[in-house]
Amino acid sequence: MQPRVSSIEDGKDSTARCQSRIFPFNLLKFFAIFLVLGLGFSILSMYMTRYFTVQNVVPVTRTGFQLCLHEPNNIDRWIKPPSSLMHSMNDEELFWRASLVPHVKKYPFRRVPKVAFMFLTRGPLPLYPIWEKFLDGHEGLYSIYVHSLPSYRPTFSPTSKFYQRQIPSQVTEWGRMSMCDAERRLLANALLDISNEWFVLLSESCIPFYNFSIIYNYLRRSRQSFVGAFDDPGPHGRGRYNANMAPEVNITQWRKGAQWFAVNRKLGVNIVEDTKYYPKFKEFCRPACYVDEHYFPTMVSIESPHLIANRSITWVDWSRGGAHPATFGKADITEAFFTKVLEGGHTCLYNNQPSSLCFLFGRKFAPSALEPLLQFAPKFLGFG
Ligand SMILES: *[C@@H]1O[C@H](CO)[C@@H](O)[C@H](O)[C@H]1NC(C)=O
Ligand SMILES: *[C@@H]1O[C@H](CO)[C@@H](O)[C@H](O)[C@H]1NC(C)=O
Numbered sequence: 001m002q003p004r005v006s007s008i009e010d011g012k013d014s015t016a017r018c019q020s021r022i023f024p025f026n027l028l029k030f031f032a033i034f035l036v037l038g039l040g041f042s043i044l045s046m047y048m049t050r051y052f053t054v055q056n057v058v059p060v061t062r063t064g065f066q067l068c069l070h071e072p073n074n075i076d077r078w079i080k081p082p083s084s085l086m087h088s089m090n091d092e093e094l095f096w097r098a099s100l101v102p103h104v105k106k107y108p109f110r111r112v113p114k115v116a117f118m119f120l121t122r123g124p125l126p127l128y129p130i131w132e133k134f135l136d137g138h139e140g141l142y143s144i145y146v147h148s149l150p151s152y153r154p155t156f157s158p159t160s161k162f163y164q165r166q167i168p169s170q171v172t173e174w175g176r177m178s179m180c181d182a183e184r185r186l187l188a189n190a191l192l193d194i195s196n197e198w199f200v201l202l203s204e205s206c207i208p209f210y211n212f213s214i215i216y217n218y219l220r221r222s223r224q225s226f227v228g229a230f231d232d233p234g235p236h237g238r239g240r241y242n243a244n245m246a247p248e249v250n251i252t253q254w255r256k257g258a259q260w261f262a263v264n265r266k267l268g269v270n271i272v273e274d275t276k277y278y279p280k281f282k283e284f285c286r287p288a289c290y291v292d293e294h295y296f297p298t299m300v301s302i303e304s305p306h307l308i309a310n311r312s313i314t315w316v317d318w319s320r321g322g323a324h325p326a327t328f329g330k331a332d333i334t335e336a337f338f339t340k341v342l343e344g345g346h347t348c349l350y351n352n353q354p355s356s357l358c359f360l361f362g363r364k365f366a367p368s369a370l371e372p373l374l375q376f377a378p379k380f381l382g383f384g
């Protein structure tokens with residue numbers, strides 16, 4: 001029995017020995033085939049990438065090897081704005097990225113400064129045809145950013161200047177910190193384009209009051225940014241101050257102003273990078289303290305009072321009284337309206353000199369105002 005057993009065991013052994021000799025050989029063959037296939041596939045995809053680079057079809061998830069061929073490796077890499085405004089950065093990541101500032105002040109390329117028009121909206125932009133007319137012929141001197149409710153799906157045609165200009169958005173509530181978050185999000189996304197130099201916050205009810213050249217030059221020649229900021233001693237001003245904000249903010253530093261700002265790049269970065277004032281306003285300025293009327297005006301007035309003109313360049317009509325400014329509809333848009341608003345004897349300081357050109361934009365215009373606005377634009381607004 002034993003030899004048999006042993007012979008069986010021998011047989012087992014020899015099979016095992018045989019298998020162990022065949023196995024590495026198979027494995028080697030397998031790897032060789034795998035290698036050849038892999039190499040073939042890589043070469044194929046290299047050619048594919050070369051042919052298809054223009055269409056930007058290579059998804060980010062492919063190997064870094066292919067991305068290297070795809071990504072510009074010259075200075076364009078740092079100055080070209082992202083081809084798509086969509087990204088998956090959260091606010092913390094976005095604000096960090098947007099706060100990166102070059103310390104060599106001379107740009108080693110021809111930088112044409114642009115105006116970033118940043119629309120803070122709930123959804124549709126009913127007055128967009130006015131903006132399209134206003135911007136026509138000034139390509140390369142502006143960019144558009146739109147923050148709307150995240151659920152809103154815009155329907156702009158591919159030929160529109162507003163096509164795919166939506167930024168990753170979140171739900172916002174008037175008078176709450178989520179409103180300032182949205183404004184900072186607009187700024188931060190616009191800061192990602194190194195050519196943007198002026199950042200104008202607008203709502204869906206805003207229109208431009210002058211042609212593009214006048215507005216562009218007004219911003220370009222201004223030594224200051226336009227942030228409305230004043231010290232209101234009453235209940236709707238200092239009355240909203242909370243002593244818990246000290247020592248970062250004391251009551252003499254408390255400011256009020258409408259949220260519609262136009263700031264330069266330096267101030268834009270200051271607003272996005274703030275971590276000193278933000279927590280104080282978030283915690284201690286809640287309705288009836290409307291944080292969007294106080295946070296930026298107060299912070300900027302403390303940090304860089306010499307950089308702002310303390311006034312907004314967005315006109316609004318409070319003359320009717322009440323808690324809300326007037327909204328202008330179809331029936332309001334007449335020749336007399338333009339004469340009154342545009343030549344209304346405004347006075348302000350521009351670069352510390354008295355000026356009658358104080359308001360470049362106006363609100364609030366209802367959707368029904370679109371038709372007469374388009375009709376009067378060539379005569380009164382200088383475009384269209
Ligand atoms: C803009 O308006 C000003 C003043 O009305 C005019 O002199 C200028 O030619 C206009 N610019 C354009 C590009 O239409
Ligand atoms: C508030 O700040 C100003 C300027 O720094 C200072 O003069 C004033 O004494 C401070 N007031 C209080 C109540 O701390």
Ligand SMILES: *[C@@H]1O[C@H](CO)[C@@H](O)[C@H](O)[C@H]1NC(C)=O
Nearest residue numbers: 229301305306308309310349
């Ligand atoms: C704006 O107000 C600040 C005080 O908050 C002041 O220091 C500054 O000079 C004012 N700027 C202009 C242009 O009036």
